[in-house]
Amino acid sequence: MRLRVLTPSFGKFSVAPRDRADSLSLELEHRTENHPKSGRELITALDGAEAVLVGLDRMDAEVFAGCPDLKVIAKHGAGVDNIDLEAAAAAGVTVVNTPGANADAVADLTMGFLLMGARRIREAEESLRSGRWDVFFGTELSGKQLGILGFGRIGRAVAKRARSFDLQIAAYDPFVPDEAIAAAGAQPQSLAEVVAGSDFLTLHLPGGEEPLLSAQHIESMPRGAGLINAARGGLIDEAALVSALHDGRLAFAALDAFAAEPPPTDDPLLQAPNLIATPHIGAYSDIANANMGTWAVEDVVRVLQGQEPRFPVAAPLL
Template structure:
């Protein structure tokens, strides 16, 4: 059983995924240079392998048409918006992912970004290093209303942590029944209701090709609100966000996901005030890296052995 590995994050911080591959008889073949790869480079990297493990690589219809021997695509993570699922289904290729593997890691980072933005931690640290000893008035999380857009595993993990900080949590998710929110003790609301009433807004929905937080929705956020995006960069109109920060309408924003990764040198976000930027590190913890790698390897082995995968997306 052969598996082409395209994402350099596979097993980077843990030896367990490679050890499990050896135990299951999965031969790992690495093609991790130039990640993320465009479709043409993905085709060349897959070659005649029956399985591929991808990160943010473009797995389009072109890939499935050019790789008829391909049987399984495994996502090293959860989001599959970089994979043409309809084309995979038409080609009879199984697509699997690793749900829940990085939920705690992303939730931890989300709370960290909320705290850093609300308490102006980075601004204060930079000021001190510059030789100052200034006062930075911040906001406590306790008592604030947190709007969670997306109530899957990560959104629920964030809500659980936020409640421990004394926050009031409301959520919107078009894919999750209202009963799930009620059972979690979270108030349900429409997208526009949550946007317009949240002291802090955090995004945990998949990208769908267009911004969820458009210029109009950003303008509906309460004056002095905060925004955290640890999901997909395309969910936010970044030009409008930069303007909202420049004008002081938003107190802070923190982004772990950007529309262009890495950002261009002239990206207005790079000079926007009260903005925290991190290089898409949400899933990069030791535990998450281990879990994503071992789950992906096990899924590939199941499919290539003719078994039933546990985390099938399509196929």
């Protein structure tokens, strides 16, 4: 059995995925140059492959038509927005991912963003390094409301951490029943209610064709609120976010994801005040890297051996 590995992050911070592949007699073939790949370049890289591990590589109908030997795609992560699930199903290709493998890593980063923004840590550090000793008054977390948009594994992991800071938690998720949200210690609310009523707002939903947070939503946020996005860049109307940071409606925004990645250096968003920005590092931790690679390898072997995978991803019902 062989697995064509396209993402350079596979096993980058842990030997566990490679060791697990060895123990399962799964041979790894690396084609990690020029990541992510798409179109003809991707078809060439997958020539003759039955199994592939992808990162952000775009798997569409053209690729499936050009890779008739392909049986299984494993996503090194949870989000499968770069994989055409309907085209995969039509081609008879099984898609698996690793949901929850990076939940704690992303939740940790989210709390780091929250503390940095509320206590103005980035501004204070820049002041000190420039030779000044300025005073920065911040916001305490206790008693404030944290709004969580997306209450899956990551959202619940954020809520668990937030309760330790005595934050009140409100949550919205179109895919999770209100009863399940309440059972996890959060107040279920509508999207508009969470956005308009939260001192801090964090996003943990998959991306779509249109931004989840429109200009109107951002305008409805309390003045002085903080916004965190460690999910997908397309979730936010970035032009509206730039305006909200410039006019002071938002005290800060912390982003680990952008509509265009990497964003151009002259992107107005990168020039906005009170912005904390990182290059999509949420899943880059030792444990998450071990989990994603190991779980993907195990499911690839299950599929190639004719067994049911642990984490199958089905095409959406129309």
